[in-house]
Amino acid sequence: MPSPKKFKEQIRGEKIIEVTRRAKYFILQLSNYQLLVHLRMSGDLYIINSSEKPEKHDRLIIKLSGNKSLVFNDTRKFGRVWLTANPDEILGKLGPEPLGKEFTPQWLFTSLHKKHRQLKPILLDQTFLAGLGNIYTDEALHIARLHPLGISDSVSQKQAKVLHEAIRKVLKEGIRRNGASIDWVYRGGEFQNYFRVYDREGEPCIVCGTPIQRLVVGQRGTHVCPECQKLTR
Protein backbone atom coordinates (compact mmCIF):
# COMPACT_ATOMS: atom_id res chain seq x y z
CA MET A 1 0.00 0.00 0.00
CA PRO A 2 1.54 3.30 -1.07
CA SER A 3 1.11 6.49 0.96
CA PRO A 4 -2.46 7.78 1.07
CA LYS A 5 -1.46 10.69 -1.16
CA LYS A 6 0.08 8.50 -3.80
CA PHE A 7 -2.78 6.01 -3.54
CA LYS A 8 -5.27 8.79 -4.28
CA GLU A 9 -3.26 10.03 -7.24
CA GLN A 10 -2.92 6.58 -8.71
CA ILE A 11 -6.48 5.41 -8.29
CA ARG A 12 -8.22 8.62 -9.37
CA GLY A 13 -9.97 8.11 -12.69
CA GLU A 14 -9.36 4.36 -12.80
CA LYS A 15 -12.16 2.19 -14.07
CA ILE A 16 -13.06 -1.15 -12.51
CA ILE A 17 -12.87 -3.58 -15.41
CA GLU A 18 -13.67 -6.80 -13.60
CA VAL A 19 -13.58 -8.41 -10.19
CA THR A 20 -11.95 -11.81 -9.73
CA ARG A 21 -10.34 -13.85 -6.98
CA ARG A 22 -7.11 -15.70 -6.32
CA ALA A 23 -6.86 -17.75 -3.13
CA LYS A 24 -8.16 -15.47 -0.35
CA TYR A 25 -7.50 -12.28 -2.30
CA PHE A 26 -10.07 -10.16 -4.13
CA ILE A 27 -8.66 -8.80 -7.38
CA LEU A 28 -10.19 -5.65 -8.80
CA GLN A 29 -8.79 -5.22 -12.29
CA LEU A 30 -8.51 -1.49 -12.93
CA SER A 31 -7.50 0.35 -16.08
CA ASN A 32 -3.82 0.56 -15.15
CA TYR A 33 -3.49 -1.21 -11.82
CA GLN A 34 -4.87 -4.07 -9.82
CA LEU A 35 -6.46 -3.39 -6.48
CA LEU A 36 -5.95 -6.41 -4.24
CA VAL A 37 -7.94 -6.85 -1.04
CA HIS A 38 -7.43 -9.46 1.65
CA LEU A 39 -10.13 -9.39 4.34
CA ARG A 40 -8.14 -11.53 6.80
CA MET A 41 -10.31 -12.02 9.88
CA SER A 42 -12.61 -9.09 10.33
CA GLY A 43 -12.56 -7.28 7.00
CA ASP A 44 -15.56 -6.49 4.85
CA LEU A 45 -16.03 -4.91 1.46
CA TYR A 46 -19.24 -3.31 0.30
CA ILE A 47 -20.89 -0.51 -1.68
CA ILE A 48 -22.72 2.37 0.00
CA ASN A 49 -24.32 5.57 -1.17
CA SER A 50 -21.70 8.28 -0.82
CA SER A 51 -24.06 10.29 1.37
CA GLU A 52 -24.04 7.61 4.07
CA LYS A 53 -22.02 8.27 7.19
CA PRO A 54 -18.80 6.30 7.64
CA GLU A 55 -18.96 3.41 10.06
CA LYS A 56 -16.63 3.22 13.03
CA HIS A 57 -14.11 0.85 11.51
CA ASP A 58 -14.08 2.05 7.91
CA ARG A 59 -10.42 1.97 6.89
CA LEU A 60 -10.71 2.94 3.22
CA ILE A 61 -13.47 4.60 1.23
CA ILE A 62 -13.11 4.80 -2.55
CA LYS A 63 -15.55 7.12 -4.27
CA LEU A 64 -17.14 5.63 -7.37
CA SER A 65 -19.28 7.14 -10.10
CA GLY A 66 -23.05 7.28 -9.60
CA ASN A 67 -22.75 8.70 -6.08
CA LYS A 68 -21.57 5.34 -4.73
CA SER A 69 -18.58 4.45 -2.62
CA LEU A 70 -16.63 1.24 -2.12
CA VAL A 71 -15.93 0.72 1.58
CA PHE A 72 -13.27 -1.43 3.19
CA ASN A 73 -14.31 -1.88 6.81
CA ASP A 74 -12.11 -3.84 9.19
CA THR A 75 -12.61 -3.89 12.95
CA ARG A 76 -9.36 -5.60 13.83
CA LYS A 77 -7.15 -3.94 11.21
CA PHE A 78 -5.92 -7.29 10.03
CA GLY A 79 -7.01 -6.87 6.43
CA ARG A 80 -4.73 -5.53 3.71
CA VAL A 81 -5.16 -3.56 0.50
CA TRP A 82 -2.63 -3.23 -2.30
CA LEU A 83 -2.70 -1.02 -5.38
CA THR A 84 -0.16 -2.44 -7.75
CA ALA A 85 0.81 -2.88 -11.37
CA ASN A 86 2.69 -6.07 -10.48
CA PRO A 87 0.24 -8.33 -8.63
CA ASP A 88 2.64 -11.23 -9.00
CA GLU A 89 4.75 -9.68 -6.27
CA ILE A 90 1.87 -10.47 -3.90
CA LEU A 91 0.20 -13.46 -5.55
CA GLY A 92 3.13 -15.07 -7.32
CA LYS A 93 4.13 -17.55 -4.65
CA LEU A 94 0.67 -18.94 -3.99
CA GLY A 95 0.08 -22.63 -4.47
CA PRO A 96 -2.72 -24.07 -6.60
CA GLU A 97 -6.41 -23.48 -6.05
CA PRO A 98 -7.94 -26.41 -4.16
CA LEU A 99 -11.03 -26.24 -6.35
CA GLY A 100 -9.01 -25.88 -9.55
CA LYS A 101 -7.93 -28.44 -12.14
CA GLU A 102 -4.31 -28.52 -11.05
CA PHE A 103 -5.24 -29.86 -7.63
CA THR A 104 -5.53 -33.60 -8.15
CA PRO A 105 -5.06 -36.55 -5.77
CA GLN A 106 -1.81 -37.38 -7.52
CA TRP A 107 -0.55 -33.80 -7.23
CA LEU A 108 -1.36 -33.83 -3.54
CA PHE A 109 0.38 -37.14 -2.92
CA THR A 110 3.49 -36.13 -4.86
CA SER A 111 3.66 -32.67 -3.29
CA LEU A 112 3.21 -34.01 0.24
CA HIS A 113 6.07 -36.40 -0.40
CA LYS A 114 8.40 -33.64 -1.56
CA LYS A 115 8.29 -32.29 2.01
CA HIS A 116 8.69 -33.63 5.49
CA ARG A 117 6.32 -31.45 7.47
CA GLN A 118 3.43 -31.78 9.84
CA LEU A 119 0.14 -32.03 7.98
CA LYS A 120 -1.60 -29.09 9.58
CA PRO A 121 1.11 -26.48 8.98
CA ILE A 122 1.71 -27.64 5.41
CA LEU A 123 -2.00 -27.47 4.57
CA LEU A 124 -2.17 -23.97 6.04
CA ASP A 125 0.86 -22.91 4.03
CA GLN A 126 -0.56 -20.81 1.19
CA THR A 127 2.50 -21.41 -0.96
CA PHE A 128 1.73 -25.12 -0.78
CA LEU A 129 -2.00 -24.95 -1.36
CA ALA A 130 -3.83 -21.63 -1.52
CA GLY A 131 -7.10 -21.24 0.29
CA LEU A 132 -7.33 -23.40 3.39
CA GLY A 133 -7.61 -21.61 6.73
CA ASN A 134 -7.61 -22.96 10.25
CA ILE A 135 -11.23 -24.14 10.35
CA TYR A 136 -11.21 -25.87 6.98
CA THR A 137 -7.92 -27.61 7.68
CA ASP A 138 -9.21 -29.14 10.92
CA GLU A 139 -12.42 -30.21 9.23
CA ALA A 140 -10.68 -31.74 6.23
CA LEU A 141 -8.20 -33.68 8.36
CA HIS A 142 -11.04 -35.13 10.41
CA ILE A 143 -12.92 -36.27 7.33
CA ALA A 144 -9.71 -37.82 6.02
CA ARG A 145 -9.05 -39.44 9.42
CA LEU A 146 -5.55 -37.95 9.48
CA HIS A 147 -3.88 -36.49 12.55
CA PRO A 148 -2.75 -32.84 12.25
CA LEU A 149 0.68 -33.87 13.55
CA GLY A 150 1.02 -36.58 10.92
CA ILE A 151 3.98 -36.14 8.60
CA SER A 152 3.39 -35.18 4.99
CA ASP A 153 5.61 -37.76 3.35
CA SER A 154 4.12 -40.63 5.30
CA VAL A 155 0.67 -40.15 3.77
CA SER A 156 -0.27 -43.05 1.51
CA GLN A 157 -1.68 -42.77 -2.01
CA LYS A 158 -5.04 -43.81 -0.68
CA GLN A 159 -4.94 -41.31 2.19
CA ALA A 160 -3.94 -38.53 -0.20
CA LYS A 161 -6.93 -39.36 -2.34
CA VAL A 162 -9.27 -39.19 0.63
CA LEU A 163 -7.66 -35.97 1.87
CA HIS A 164 -8.01 -34.44 -1.59
CA GLU A 165 -11.69 -35.24 -1.60
CA ALA A 166 -12.10 -34.00 1.99
CA ILE A 167 -10.49 -30.64 1.21
CA ARG A 168 -12.80 -30.07 -1.73
CA LYS A 169 -15.79 -31.20 0.28
CA VAL A 170 -15.26 -28.83 3.22
CA LEU A 171 -14.52 -25.86 0.96
CA LYS A 172 -17.61 -26.48 -1.11
CA GLU A 173 -19.73 -26.89 1.99
CA GLY A 174 -18.29 -23.70 3.48
CA ILE A 175 -19.15 -21.83 0.31
CA ARG A 176 -22.62 -23.33 0.18
CA ARG A 177 -23.27 -22.24 3.76
CA ASN A 178 -21.83 -18.75 3.22
CA GLY A 179 -18.84 -19.37 5.44
CA ALA A 180 -18.53 -19.65 9.18
CA SER A 181 -19.64 -17.01 11.68
CA ILE A 182 -17.64 -18.02 14.75
CA ASP A 183 -17.31 -14.59 16.31
CA TRP A 184 -19.37 -11.42 16.24
CA VAL A 185 -17.09 -10.07 13.51
CA TYR A 186 -17.92 -12.93 11.17
CA ARG A 187 -21.45 -12.51 9.93
CA GLY A 188 -24.05 -14.27 7.91
CA GLY A 189 -22.58 -17.73 7.55
CA GLU A 190 -24.08 -21.02 8.68
CA PHE A 191 -21.11 -23.36 8.43
CA GLN A 192 -20.37 -23.07 12.16
CA ASN A 193 -23.52 -25.12 12.81
CA TYR A 194 -22.03 -28.04 10.93
CA PHE A 195 -18.50 -28.24 12.33
CA ARG A 196 -17.21 -31.75 12.86
CA VAL A 197 -14.32 -30.82 15.18
CA TYR A 198 -13.53 -27.10 15.06
CA ASP A 199 -14.41 -25.32 18.32
CA ARG A 200 -15.99 -28.54 19.66
CA GLU A 201 -13.54 -29.44 22.41
CA GLY A 202 -15.10 -31.95 24.81
CA GLU A 203 -18.13 -32.54 22.59
CA PRO A 204 -18.68 -35.99 21.06
CA CYS A 205 -17.17 -36.87 17.70
CA ILE A 206 -20.04 -37.18 15.22
CA VAL A 207 -18.47 -40.38 13.90
CA CYS A 208 -17.55 -42.32 17.05
CA GLY A 209 -18.73 -40.28 20.05
CA THR A 210 -15.27 -39.78 21.54
CA PRO A 211 -14.80 -36.31 23.05
CA ILE A 212 -13.03 -33.94 20.67
CA GLN A 213 -9.63 -32.77 21.88
CA ARG A 214 -8.03 -29.38 21.40
CA LEU A 215 -4.31 -29.05 20.92
CA VAL A 216 -1.97 -26.42 19.55
CA VAL A 217 -0.11 -27.11 16.34
CA GLY A 218 2.11 -24.45 14.86
CA GLN A 219 0.57 -21.82 17.16
CA ARG A 220 -2.91 -22.64 15.89
CA GLY A 221 -5.80 -24.00 17.88
CA THR A 222 -6.35 -27.47 16.48
CA HIS A 223 -9.24 -29.86 16.98
CA VAL A 224 -9.05 -33.57 16.62
CA CYS A 225 -10.90 -36.80 17.39
CA PRO A 226 -8.31 -38.95 19.17
CA GLU A 227 -10.09 -42.09 18.04
CA CYS A 228 -10.71 -41.30 14.36
CA GLN A 229 -7.43 -39.48 13.83
CA LYS A 230 -4.75 -41.73 15.19
CA LEU A 231 -1.18 -40.51 15.05
CA THR A 232 0.72 -43.44 13.61
CA ARG A 233 4.41 -43.64 14.52
Place this chain on the structure above:
DNA sequence: AGCGTCACCCGGACGC
Protein backbone atom coordinates in the same frame (compact mmCIF):
# COMPACT_ATOMS: atom_id res chain seq x y z
C1' DA B 1 16.78 -22.28 1.33
C1' DG B 2 13.34 -23.81 4.02
C1' DC B 3 11.18 -24.18 7.93
C1' DG B 4 9.36 -22.69 12.61
C1' DT B 5 8.11 -18.77 15.47
C1' DC B 6 6.48 -14.30 16.53
C1' DA B 7 4.08 -9.85 15.98
C1' DC B 8 0.40 -7.62 14.35
C1' DC B 9 -4.88 -6.01 16.07
C1' DC B 10 -9.07 -5.53 18.59
C1' DG B 11 -13.31 -6.44 21.21
C1' DG B 12 -15.19 -9.97 23.88
C1' DA B 13 -14.66 -13.33 27.51
C1' DC B 14 -12.86 -14.35 31.62
C1' DG B 15 -10.72 -13.94 36.35
C1' DC B 16 -9.88 -11.45 40.42
Place this chain on the structure above:
DNA sequence: TGCGTCCGGGTGACGC
Protein backbone atom coordinates in the same frame (compact mmCIF):
# COMPACT_ATOMS: atom_id res chain seq x y z
C1' DT C 1 -18.40 -3.19 38.69
C1' DG C 2 -13.92 -2.40 37.01
C1' DC C 3 -9.70 -3.49 35.68
C1' DG C 4 -6.25 -6.45 33.67
C1' DT C 5 -5.14 -10.34 30.84
C1' DC C 6 -5.86 -13.60 27.37
C1' DC C 7 -7.62 -15.15 22.98
C1' DG C 8 -8.29 -15.89 17.88
C1' DG C 9 -7.67 -15.50 12.96
C1' DG C 10 -3.81 -15.16 8.35
C1' DT C 11 0.33 -13.72 6.98
C1' DG C 12 4.84 -11.11 6.57
C1' DA C 13 9.03 -10.52 8.97
C1' DC C 14 12.46 -12.57 11.34
C1' DG C 15 15.79 -16.07 12.87
C1' DC C 16 17.84 -20.47 13.04
